[in-house]
Amino acid sequence: MTTVAAARLVAAREIKVKLRDKTFLFSTAFFLLIAVASTVLPALLDGGPSSVAVAGGSASTAGLQRAGLEVRTVASDADAERLVRDGDVDAAVVAGPRVLALDEIPSEVVDALSTAPPVQLLDPAPGNPFVQFIVPFALAFIFFITSFTFGLLIAQSVTEEKQTRIVEILVASVPVRALLAGKVAAMTLLAFAQIALIALVTFVGMRLADVETGVVNLIGPAIGWFLPFFVLGFIMLAALWAGVGALAARQEDLAGTSSPLQMAVMLPFFATIFLSDNAAAMKVLSYIPLSAPVAMPIRLFNDEAATWEPVVSLVLLALTAVALLAAGARLYEGSLLRTNGRTSFGTAWRSRSLVS
Amino acid sequence: MTEVLNVDAVSRSFGDRQVLKDVSFAVTAGRITGFVGANGAGKTTTMRIILGVLAADSGQVTWRGAALDRPTRQRFGYLPEERGLYPKMSVTDQIVYLGQLHGMSRDDARRRTAELLDRLGLAERADDHVEKLSLGNQQRVQVAAALVHDPEVLVLDEPFSGLDPLAVETVLAVLRERASAGAPVLFSSHQLELVERLCDDLVIIADGMIRAAGSRAELRASYAEPRYAIEVAADAGWLRDQPGVTLVDLDGPRAVFDLATGADDQEVLRAALARGPVRSFGPVQPSLTEIFREVAR
Numbered sequence: 001m002t003t004v005a006a007a008r009l010v011a012a013r014e015i016k017v018k019l020r021d022k023t024f025l026f027s028t029a030f031f032l033l034i035a036v037a038s039t040v041l042p043a044l045l046d047g048g049p050s051s052v053a054v055a056g057g058s059a060s061t062a063g064l065q066r067a068g069l070e071v072r073t074v075a076s077d078a079d080a081e082r083l084v085r086d087g088d089v090d091a092a093v094v095a096g097p098r099v100l101a102l103d104e105i106p107s108e109v110v111d112a113l114s115t116a117p118p119v120q121l122l123d124p125a126p127g128n129p130f131v132q133f134i135v136p137f138a139l140a141f142i143f144f145i146t147s148f149t150f151g152l153l154i155a156q157s158v159t160e161e162k163q164t165r166i167v168e169i170l171v172a173s174v175p176v177r178a179l180l181a182g183k184v185a186a187m188t189l190l191a192f193a194q195i196a197l198i199a200l201v202t203f204v205g206m207r208l209a210d211v212e213t214g215v216v217n218l219i220g221p222a223i224g225w226f227l228p229f230f231v232l233g234f235i236m237l238a239a240l241w242a243g244v245g246a247l248a249a250r251q252e253d254l255a256g257t258s259s260p261l262q263m264a265v266m267l268p269f270f271a272t273i274f275l276s277d278n279a280a281a282m283k284v285l286s287y288i289p290l291s292a293p294v295a296m297p298i299r300l301f302n303d304e305a306a307t308w309e310p311v312v313s314l315v316l317l318a319l320t321a322v323a324l325l326a327a328g329a330r331l332y333e334g335s336l337l338r339t340n341g342r343t344s345f346g347t348a349w350r351s352r353s354l355v356s
Numbered sequence: 357m358t359e360v361l362n363v364d365a366v367s368r369s370f371g372d373r374q375v376l377k378d379v380s381f382a383v384t385a386g387r388i389t390g391f392v393g394a395n396g397a398g399k400t401t402t403m404r405i406i407l408g409v410l411a412a413d414s415g416q417v418t419w420r421g422a423a424l425d426r427p428t429r430q431r432f433g434y435l436p437e438e439r440g441l442y443p444k445m446s447v448t449d450q451i452v453y454l455g456q457l458h459g460m461s462r463d464d465a466r467r468r469t470a471e472l473l474d475r476l477g478l479a480e481r482a483d484d485h486v487e488k489l490s491l492g493n494q495q496r497v498q499v500a501a502a503l504v505h506d507p508e509v510l511v512l513d514e515p516f517s518g519l520d521p522l523a524v525e526t527v528l529a530v531l532r533e534r535a536s537a538g539a540p541v542l543f544s545s546h547q548l549e550l551v552e553r554l555c556d557d558l559v560i561i562a563d564g565m566i567r568a569a570g571s572r573a574e575l576r577a578s579y580a581e582p583r584y585a586i587e588v589a590a591d592a593g594w595l596r597d598q599p600g601v602t603l604v605d606l607d608g609p610r611a612v613f614d615l616a617t618g619a620d621d622q623e624v625l626r627a628a629l630a631r632g633p634v635r636s637f638g639p640v641q642p643s644l645t646e647i648f649r650e651v652a653r
Contacts, residue, residue, distance in 0.1 A: 172429065
């Protein structure tokens with residue numbers, strides 16, 4: 001049997017096991033729920049036009065209706081005031097004209113009754129500020145949480161094989177490289193499927209929620225670039241996750257052996273979140289392979305990057321991925337069969353005890 | 357030419373400690389070879405090197421005259437000393453998966469798994485997760501995992517530890533079947549009586565060196581001292597004064613004695629008959645335990 005065929009068998013088993021794992025299924029459902037909630041809910045919560053009560057025959061009725069407000073005509077100013085106090089309407093216009101409201105200035109009503117000077121924005125923001133904030137945050141968060149959880153899944157699966165000792169049977173049957181490749185491929189596929197599903201749900205959600213097309217048009221390319229960046233960014237660390245999994249002899253050791261990798265995933269996340277307003281810093285981050293998968297799509301979303309920039313960054317990422325895959329494989333092979341306690345990084349790196 | 361798995365001058369060190377020193381022995385096809393040695397003598401290391409899980413520092417292992425490579429080893433069956441299975445996978449899925457890793461098609465693996473589980477008395481546990489099985493049953497699953505692909509060569513590290521007497525018989529029968537189908541079977545065990553009963557050939561290792569190897573009968577003959585047992589009707593105390601006889605054990609009418617080189621055993625028998633009836637008389641075969649004690653010293 002070829003290494004590829006063996007790797008395919010290993011990958012198929014990993015996927016089958018994960019798809020039956022309740023924890024995995026719940027977490028996927030949870031993410032999808034968040035994606036739906038964050039796109040559809042704001043539209044649902046935005047409870048339609050404000051209502052305003054007006055005493056009969058007031059001259060302001062026409063202006064209020066023109067502004068798209070729901071106007072209720074009542075007999076007297078006293079009735080109008082009672083409706084406001086009871087919470088039946090958001091505001092009332094009484095003689096004067098005076099505007100009554102409970103605890104908040106009803107700006108829509110005030111705007112409808114006043115004349116505003118013409119305003120001209122010289123550098124208009126493309127979307128609303130909420131979207132401006134949430135999209136970069138969501139991209140960073142999704143990358144962080146997905147590469148973290150799926151990375152840890154790789155490590156756990158390796159440690160499980162070591163801890164249960166089945167690894168010796170596996171290594172006696174198939175090349176170590178096939179084991180590693182199968183695991184990395186399976187988890188990458190699952191992680192990518194989860195992200196793609198979230199992206200799809202978000203996209204459909206935005207359509208359903210009638211988000212302005214301008215925003216959708218900006219998010220589209222950002223997500224489009226995010227996917228290849230994500231896959232390479234994940235693969236870059238995947239073999240290292242397997243390596244730290246093999247360093248541990250028991251699941252309890254895993255927290256210790258994987259902490260450098262956890263840092264490598266966490267630091268870029270916080271860096272991109274905190275520096276997202278700093279264009280110069282983001283430019284640097286968008287070329288550093290660890291943070292590029294997040295920083296580059298954010299710059300694209302903010303329309304700050306030239307078209308060639310993501311390509312260069314992607315090439316850098318791919319080269320780093322190749323180097324780190326080799327390093328992870330060496331770590332994995334050097335420690336996989338050392339079942340007596342935690343293996344040190346140096347021992348694993350120097351070890352050459354395996355038959356290839 | 358007979359088909360032989362040959363371990364040829366294999367050495368291996370871990371750090372400063374040399375655990376195998378020039379280890380050579382042969383496992384012949386169609387025969388069951390017992391691999392005996394104290395804890396830490398080097399049995400597991402040798403088996404790991406045969407399976408390619410560990411590399412030898414020097415020396416090599418050959419099968420049918422050719423050095424082992426991965427495609428050849430893939431047709432080997434291996435039961436490692438440290439048992440392991442996926443705890444959260446069903447018995448069937450697990451064995452089918454391992455069969456596929458050995459290059460079987462899914463259908464073949466399924467068919468063979470069902471047969472084996474039936475044979476090993478696990479048919480009704482086939483869909484249970486391994487972690488729900490008793491240790492003895494997990495052990496049987498492990499044996500099935502080593503056999504699923506009808507291996508050409510079987511290497512089993514302590515296959516009987518943790519098995520109840522009934523399961524031992526079942527596994528024994530399966531191993532004999534594999535041997536008579538033409539596979540060389542190498543297994544290690546601490547249970548010397550079991551080895552004595554089961555194996556055709558023996559390899560004894562101590563401190564990383566092979567101390568004795570050969571067929572069971574040959575080994576017995578070469579380590580047999582000229583020792584005899586006799587049972588007579590009356591007291592056997594007169595043997596003390598018989599020339600050439602050294603008494604080892606005397607218990608009324610029964611006695612065990614060694615004969616000096618050149619002394620004639622028939623002479624002793626005639627002397628006994630002259631004193632009365634003789635119930636039994638014959639040479640004493642050394643047990644494996646005795647040979648082992650002698651060799652491994």
